[in-house]
Amino acid sequence: MTDTNFPLTVPEYTVSELSSALKTAVEEKFGFVRVRGEVSELNNHSSGHCYLSLKDDSSSIKAIIWRTAFHALSHKPEIGMEIIVSGRLTTYAPRSSYQLIIQTLEMAGEGALLKLLEDRRKALKAEGLFDPALKKNIPSYPDIIGVVTSATGSVIRDILHRLKERFPTRVLVWPVSVQGEGAPYQIASAIKGFNNLPELGSIPRPNLLIVARGGGSLEDLWAFNDETVVRSTAESSIPIISAIGHETDTTLIDFAADRRAPTPTAAAEISVPVRFDLSTKITECSFRMDRAVSRSIKEKVFNLSALSRALPNYSDIMERRTQDIDRLSERLIIAPSRFILAKELQFKLVHGRLSPAILFRDFNLFSKNVKDSVVRMVSAFKAVRNQQEEKLIAVFSRLESVSHLSVVGRGYVIVRDTKDYVVTKKSGLSNGKKLILEFSDGQVLVSVDDTSLD
Incomplete structure (x- = not known):
């Protein structure tokens, strides 16, 4: 049954044909568009492509940034960032949806950039990258200064001129792009490159770095707000002076650097003293x-x-010492004869007490005492020996009285078996059993013939 509300002349489409027609119509009508919105649903794919959504108060649209375009962006999209994108509108047939292919991206006014800058500053500060305790001292007299800046322009010329004017110092320049695509990567690589130079290599390692750029707008200076640049600055083991823009310009690298200079020329002045002043x-x-x-x-x-x-006067001292020497020399001459006389007197006194008669008297008295002591000692020894002999005879008498030999001597015998056990009863004997009889004068071996006798 056919609905009469639709004319039969309307062409019939397949799904693919309708999707292709819609794709053509959309791309022809919206071949190039500029869209403003807030980033949401951000997905940085491992392939390098970036998938996101842009929304406003009432609507949202899917968007894609292909890998080549994504790497060329000076600002990478972040959740909540308000941006203005340029590109083309197309459709995605498998899902019957339309999407925006982004080719360029810019911040939606300076206010958006400032908000992004403040949010990033707070996040990096919370990580401790701006901690004053991490700041390194700037050397007073650097041997070699490394400069990270553009190879052309007035900045490097101003720095070199100011250094030459104040205190000629060896300078190593690592040229980088200071704006646009790839600038953050080049700046961070230069800082890391200087830090990776060996101490005694063919290229000397600087002991001070200057990262510099001339003035410009907030967007012109944005490379120095990049997170990779800030992190490489904070991680540098070489002290760094940041000199970005003019005195009123402030970038995130200024917070991470060890010293901030208002201008590149001022950075050169901070780096070295004035030779004439020195x-x-x-x-x-x-x-x-x-x-x-x-x-x-x-x-x-x-x-x-x-x-x-x-x-005191020297001559007075010498005269007094001369008199002392004379007096001592006289005493030295007299002293030996006096000493000898004194010893002779002492010897005579001792000699009188050492006469032979006294010695013989003492010797005879000592000899008599010795003889008396020997006599007393011999008498005491004999008395002790007699007492011990009497005690020994008494002990032997008591032993004989209790000995079995005395019993045997009175006509008794001791009966033992062949195992030397004493036999006291006949109940244990049998006919033919061998026994040993012990008499007072010896032993005999006998045999039992009859055990029935009473």
């Missing part, structure tokens, strides 16, 4: 040192003169 200071210090040494010498001479006046 020379003047050295001359002044030398003059002050000479005056101090001269004054000190004069004071020492004056003090020495005062001390010398307090010392």
Whole structure:
């Protein structure tokens, strides 16, 4: 049954044909568009393509940034970022949906950039990348200064001129793009490259870095707000002076650097002292040192003169010492003869007490005492020996009284079996059993013939 509300002349489409027709119509009508919206549903795919949605208060649209276009963007999309994109509208037949193919991307006004900058600053600060405790001291007299900036332009010329004017120093320039596509990667790679130079390599390693760029708009300076640049600055083991734009310009690298200079020229002034000022200071210090040494010498001479006046006269000291020597020499001559006389007197006194009669008397008395002691000792020994002999005889008498030999001597015998056990009863004997009889004068072996006798 046919619905009469539709004319029969309307052409019939397949699904694919209708999708193709819609794709052609959309792409012809919206071949190039600019769309403003807030980023949502962001997906950075491993293939390098970026899938996202743009929304406003009431609608949203799917969008794609192909890999080549994504790498060329100076600002990468982030959730919540308000942007203006340029591209073409197309359809996606498998889902019957339309989507925006983005070719360029820009921030929706400076206010959006400032919001993104503030959000990023807070996030990096929360990580501790701006901690003052991480700041390194700037060397007072750097041997080699590394400069990361554009190879052309007034910035590098101003830095080199100012260094030459103040204090000629060796400079290594690592040229980079300071704006546009690839600038953040080049700046971060330059900082890491200087840090990776070996200490004693063919290319010397700087002990101070200057990252510099001339003035510009917020978007012109955006490469120095990139997260990779900020992280490489914070991780640098070489002290870094940031000199981006003019004094009123502030980028995130300024917070991560060890020192911020308002201009590139000021960075050169911070890096090295003025040679003339150093020379003047050295001359002044030398003059002050000479005056101090001269004054000190004069004071020492004056003090020495005062001390010398307090010392006694040399001739007086020598005369007194000469008299002392003469007196001691006289005593030295007399002393030996006096010593000998004193010893002779002592010997005579001792000699009188050492006469032979006294010695013989003492010897005879000692001999008599020895003889008396020997007699007493012999008498005591004999008495002790007699007492011990009597005690021993008494012990032997008691032993004999209890010995079995005394019993045997009175006519008894001791009966043992062949195992040397004493036999006291006949109940254990049998005919033919061998026994040993012990008499007072020896032993005999006998045999039992009859055990029935009473």
